[in-house]
Amino acid sequence: MLLRLALRNLLRNVRRTVALVLTVAIGTGSLFVFHGFNNGIMNQYRDNTVHARFGYGQIQTHGYGERVYERPWEHWIEHPQALRSELLALPGVRQVFPRVEFPALLTSGRITVSGKGQGVDGPEEYKFFNTLNFVAGSNLSSEPKGIVLGIGMARGLGTGVGDPVTVLVRGARGEMNRAVLKVTGIFHTGLKEFDDSVFRIPLKVASGLLETDRVESIALGLTTAEDFPTVDDFIRTHHPELEAIPFSVLDEVYYQHSVDWLDAQFGVIQLIIVAIVVLGIFNTVSTGILERKQEIGTLRANGESRYDIMRLLGLEGLTLGVLGAVLGIALVVGLNATVLSHGILMPPAPGITRQFLVMLELTPLMAATTAALGISAALGATLVAGMRVARMGIAEALRAW
Amino acid sequence: MGVLYKGEGIAFEYRLGTQAVQALNGVDIAIEQGGFYCLAGPSGSGKTTLLNLLGLIDDMQTGRLLFDGAELAELSEAEKNRIRRFRIGFVFQTFNLFPVLRADENVAYFLHRQGLPRSEIRQRVADTLHAVGLWEHRHKRPAEMSGGQRQRIAIARALAKKPEVILGDEPTASLDQETGKGIIETLASLAGDAGVTVIISSHDPMVLTRAKSVITLRDGRIV
Numbered sequence: 001m002l003l004r005l006a007l008r009n010l011l012r013n014v015r016r017t018v019a020l021v022l023t024v025a026i027g028t029g030s031l032f033v034f035h036g037f038n039n040g041i042m043n044q045y046r047d048n049t050v051h052a053r054f055g056y057g058q059i060q061t062h063g064y065g066e067r068v069y070e071r072p073w074e075h076w077i078e079h080p081q082a083l084r085s086e087l088l089a090l091p092g093v094r095q096v097f098p099r100v101e102f103p104a105l106l107t108s109g110r111i112t113v114s115g116k117g118q119g120v121d122g123p124e125e126y127k128f129f130n131t132l133n134f135v136a137g138s139n140l141s142s143e144p145k146g147i148v149l150g151i152g153m154a155r156g157l158g159t160g161v162g163d164p165v166t167v168l169v170r171g172a173r174g175e176m177n178r179a180v181l182k183v184t185g186i187f188h189t190g191l192k193e194f195d196d197s198v199f200r201i202p203l204k205v206a207s208g209l210l211e212t213d214r215v216e217s218i219a220l221g222l223t224t225a226e227d228f229p230t231v232d233d234f235i236r237t238h239h240p241e242l243e244a245i246p247f248s249v250l251d252e253v254y255y256q257h258s259v260d261w262l263d264a265q266f267g268v269i270q271l272i273i274v275a276i277v278v279l280g281i282f283n284t285v286s287t288g289i290l291e292r293k294q295e296i297g298t299l300r301a302n303g304e305s306r307y308d309i310m311r312l313l314g315l316e317g318l319t320l321g322v323l324g325a326v327l328g329i330a331l332v333v334g335l336n337a338t339v340l341s342h343g344i345l346m347p348p349a350p351g352i353t354r355q356f357l358v359m360l361e362l363t364p365l366m367a368a369t370t371a372a373l374g375i376s377a378a379l380g381a382t383l384v385a386g387m388r389v390a391r392m393g394i395a396e397a398l399r400a401w
Numbered sequence: 402m403g404v405l406y407k408g409e410g411i412a413f414e415y416r417l418g419t420q421a422v423q424a425l426n427g428v429d430i431a432i433e434q435g436g437f438y439c440l441a442g443p444s445g446s447g448k449t450t451l452l453n454l455l456g457l458i459d460d461m462q463t464g465r466l467l468f469d470g471a472e473l474a475e476l477s478e479a480e481k482n483r484i485r486r487f488r489i490g491f492v493f494q495t496f497n498l499f500p501v502l503r504a505d506e507n508v509a510y511f512l513h514r515q516g517l518p519r520s521e522i523r524q525r526v527a528d529t530l531h532a533v534g535l536w537e538h539r540h541k542r543p544a545e546m547s548g549g550q551r552q553r554i555a556i557a558r559a560l561a562k563k564p565e566v567i568l569g570d571e572p573t574a575s576l577d578q579e580t581g582k583g584i585i586e587t588l589a590s591l592a593g594d595a596g597v598t599v600i601i602s603s604h605d606p607m608v609l610t611r612a613k614s615v616i617t618l619r620d621g622r623i624v
Contacts, residue, residue: 001509001513001514002513004502004506005499005502005510008499008501009501012500294495294497295497295499297497298491298493298497298499300458300485301458301485302486302490302491302511302562303482303483303484303485303487303511304482304486304514305479305482393458394453395458398458398497
């Protein structure tokens with residue numbers, strides 16, 4: 001009967017109830033969209049970071065990344081093939097990618113520029129690093145003496161696919177070694193700094209130029225990011241001279257800071273939206289409850305306790321919240337399946353030179369937590385609005401008496 | 402017949418803006434079970450305040466008031482709720498029906514809250530609506546009924562609880578003479594036949610003549 005009275009009370013002023021449900025729906029929907037949008041951005045950025053640059057993490061000698069060495073190759077990983085085999089035996093490790101990085105001079109015709117070279121296992125790497133986005137040509141896999149250039153570097157050198165480029169590198173014995181390589185592809189990650197300075201050559205070629213069999217790092221291709229702790233534990237236990245660094249630390253400036261920044265931003269927006277919803281509901285519900293003051297006095301006069309009154313009002317708030325939250329979530333899911341099914345085209349982000357599409361990445365857990373927030377806001381606002389009348393003396397509430 | 406209410410030296414003061422108003426000033430009262438009492442007196446004489454105290458909807462300030470031997474000032478909020486839920490029925494001048502519920506639902510509401518079984522509720526609703534002559538109108542909402550019909554639904558609602566006392570604050574004030582007379586007859590028969598104590602406040606001479614006992618108040622005192 002309490003529920004019946006609560007539901008009938010909601011139908012007493014349909015326009016007001018619709019407005020309240022829409023307030024909750026819009027608030028919940030906005031939070032859901034924003035949460036899904038953030039999730040989409042972060043997942044895309046994470047995939048980009050993992051599959052274009054770092055893998056799920058990298059193994060280096062302990063403390064290598066924190067210092068600058070005159071002869072860095074002396075601090076690189078020894079016997080990488082043996083370590084590679086050990087890592088591939090771990091659960092969740094699907095691929096490993098030995099790498100070296102080195103400064104170099106690149107010459108094409110009369111133009112010489114400096115750049116940062118990466119020696120990679122071409123055929124293997126491109127199975128995993130599949131988001132490098134080639135704007136011309138293709139990856140290194142088909143050319144043992146090939147080189148791929150960032151778009152900025154290719155423009156600087158004035159080269160295109162098929163052109164020869166001379167790479168000049170100082171070897172371990174201090175001599176300048178050179179190799180003439182053929183441009184097989186030009187990539188565009190969108191990260192200007194990366195595209196302007198980085199080139200890639202086969203690891204064997206790089207090892208020859210550097211005169212070392214050691215590798216600077218081993219990037220990890222895992223099944224999921226959750227497999228990283230297994231590798232970390234293995235390295236700590238069996239190779240204390242090495243360390244495993246997750247991609248979020250390797251790319252801390254971009255990835256982790258972006259995650260933290262977006263999380264903080266979401267927190268503030270969430271607070272603002274919830275405050276708007278709570279205030280909107282509070283004002284409207286307060287008016288409705290004050291109009292029913294005499295009825296509430298009648299309930300109290302007939303033995304209903306303050307708790308019973310709050311339960312009645314709570315049921316009304318809960319119903320409003322559930323209706324609004326379900327409507328808001330359903331609207332967003334519908335929008336995402338139709339109007340936004342191809343994503344939202346975003347302008348280039350800071351430090352990135354190309355537009356990108358963001359998909360709303362909505363999850364059931366996200367829907368549940370967002371709906372819970374909307375329902376809680378509706379319930380809380382209704383209870384706060386009702387508290388004043390529930391606390392009122394019965395005679396005062398009855399007024400006519 | 403035993404004494405249902407016994408009050409001694411009841412005084413009650415409330416604030417109206419910055420002014421203190423002495424609504425009751427040393428009232429002694431004894432109400433017997435099964436009687437039909439009328440509280441009479443001009444506006445502001447303290448009738449409503451006394452009804453509020455008898456109905457446990459205002460707290461005692463000064464003096465003593467016993468309900469069936471229990472000192473009201475010593476009862477907890479839960480005990481007072483229980484008395485209001487099971488032992489007291491109210492009939493208001495403005496009916497105070499729930500506009501969103503049908504006539505039968507209005508009558509049934511507090512029976513559900515008493516925790517009665519559904520069959521018992523159905524029976525009591527039917528009995529009381531027949532008693533006030535509104536069984537045929539049971540599916541109507543208050544807005545679809547006349548003032549007299551609404552007040553009779555309010556009486557049915559109070560009666561269905563099977564209370565020991567029904568309190569009515571000017572229950573005929575919003576009704577025409579003929580309808581008011583019907584309402585008073587219904588209440589009087591309750592007091593006579595069902596042994597329910599009925600206490601109503603009114604200026605209506607017709608009510609005063611019908612009541613078994615008239616308690617006249619003036620300036621917060623019984624005269």
